[in-house]
Amino acid sequence: MRNTDHGFARRDDWNALKSDFDRLFLQVKQGEHGRDRVQYFRAVTYKEVGLRSPNVSFLHDAANQFVALAREIRPSQFGEESLYQAYLLYSDKLSLAKEADVVVQELKRRYPKSRYLYVLESKRQITPPRILRAQFAENASQKAARKLPVVVLDPGHGGEDDGAVGIGGLKEKNLTLSIAHETEKVLQGLGCAQVHLTRSFDTFLPLFERSEKANALHADLFVSIHLNADDHFPLKSQGMEIYTVSREASPEALGIVSRENASIDDLGGGLQSFLAELYQRGASAVSEPAARKLYNNMRSLFLSKWGGLRGRGVKQGPFYVLMGLEMPAVLLEVLFVTHPEDAMKLSNPQFRSDVATALAESICEYFEQ
Numbered sequence: 090m091r092n093t094d095h096g097f098a099r100r101d102d103w104n105a106l107k108s109d110f111d112r113l114f115l116q117v118k119q120g121e122h123g124r125d126r127v128q129y130f131r132a133v134t135y136k137e138v139g140l141r142s143p144n145v146s147f148l149h150d151a152a153n154q155f156v157a158l159a160r161e162i163r164p165s166q167f168g169e170e171s172l173y174q175a176y177l178l179y180s181d182k183l184s185l186a187k188e189a190d191v192v193v194q195e196l197k198r199r200y201p202k203s204r205y206l207y208v209l210e211s212k213r214q215i216t217p218p219r220i221l222r223a224q225f226a227e228n229a230s231q232k233a234a235r236k237l238p239v240v241v242l243d244p245g246h247g248g249e250d251d252g253a254v255g256i257g258g259l260k261e262k263n264l265t266l267s268i269a270h271e272t273e274k275v276l277q278g279l280g281c282a283q284v285h286l287t288r289s290f291d292t293f294l295p296l297f298e299r300s301e302k303a304n305a306l307h308a309d310l311f312v313s314i315h316l317n318a319d320d321h322f323p324l325k326s327q328g329m330e331i332y333t334v335s336r337e338a339s340p341e342a343l344g345i346v347s348r349e350n351a352s353i354d355d356l357g358g359g360l361q362s363f364l365a366e367l368y369q370r371g372a373s374a375v376s377e378p379a380a381r382k383l384y385n386n387m388r389s390l391f392l393s394k395w396g397g398l399r400g401r402g403v404k405q406g407p408f409y410v411l412m413g414l415e416m417p418a419v420l421l422e423v424l425f426v427t428h429p430e431d432a433m434k435l436s437n438p439q440f441r442s443d444v445a446t447a448l449a450e451s452i453c454e455y456f457e458q
């Protein structure tokens with residue numbers, strides 16, 4: 090099923106938000122509490138407008154604002170993120186190699202232990218920015234001409250971010266990558282969709298980059314793959330659940346939300362939920378049918394295998410990785426790495442392969458409906 094329905098945030102929405110932040114920025118003085126936040130999100134709104142506009146000056150402004158912010162404040166996650174955002178704009182969107190390099194030097198000087206230094210290094214080694222751009226650039230007529238729908242699989246966590254760690258040292262970041270690779274293989278065999286992964290290696294990838302990749306590909310479905318954990322009552326929690334994004338979380342989802350959002354924790358606060366509201370416009374309604382389809386299908390495919398796949402339901406939560414996506418998007422929590430039975434299954438390659446097959450077949454079913 091193609092997504093032709095557009096409840097998603099558009100350039101006009103971003104423009105309105107950008108004006109709000111321009112006004113807010115004039116009101117908070119240097120040194121005033123919260124100014125860094127306003128500056129950061131103001132730059133984000135410039136970037137989002139720039140990504141939806143033929144006028145590159147917004148992207149220039151955004152990059153300059155990110156750099157100015159990093160120079161103005163004491164080292165913090167905002168400063169570090171800002172330099173990385175500026176680097177991505179200069180290097181991938183504006184092709185300004187010299188400016189990109191200045192930012193990298195600044196990142197090294199101000200944040201010598203930054204996780205982004207590894208990310209930059211691996212980007213340079215694996216995929217030169219030029220190829221990356223060509224790979225992700227697609228215009229409307231190319232999209233119309235394309236035969237197969239596009240699914241983006243997002244293996245959660247990676248690099249220094251292990252995600253949940255469970256029984257026997259099972260690491261979420263490794264399981265998600267293994268399941269994503271297998272699902273990709275099965276999907277390619279089935280031939281019902283074009284598949285892309287947000288990461289193919291054990292590398293750290295910021296949440297905003299995952300959604301930006303999927304938007305740039307004009308994907309038709311986004312599936313973020315995760316493993317669940319319950320550190321307080323490990324024997325009580327087992328089974329699969331699927332989430333769509335929403336501003337509100339069901340009470341039992343709160344712990345999961347904070348774990349999955351952990352890599353951007355310091356960027357929280359009121360402004361983020363303000364942005365989230367804009368970001369998720371319409372996303373939940375279009376994602377719900379996809380979530381139900383995947384959930385029911387995967388459970389029925391497991392009926393006669395592994396004693397069934399215990400289901401915990403389709404739920405909602407403010408997952409950052411699902412925000413800003415312009416396509417139906419779900420977050421799958423396969424099983425609990427902290428539950429003995431679940432962990433035993435997860436450590437078995439045959440089980441992971443069966444999960445991948447069920448997921449791939451369910452994705453095909455979703456597209457064929």
Ligand SMILES: [Zn+2]
Nearest residue numbers: 245252315316
């Ligand atoms: Zn996770």
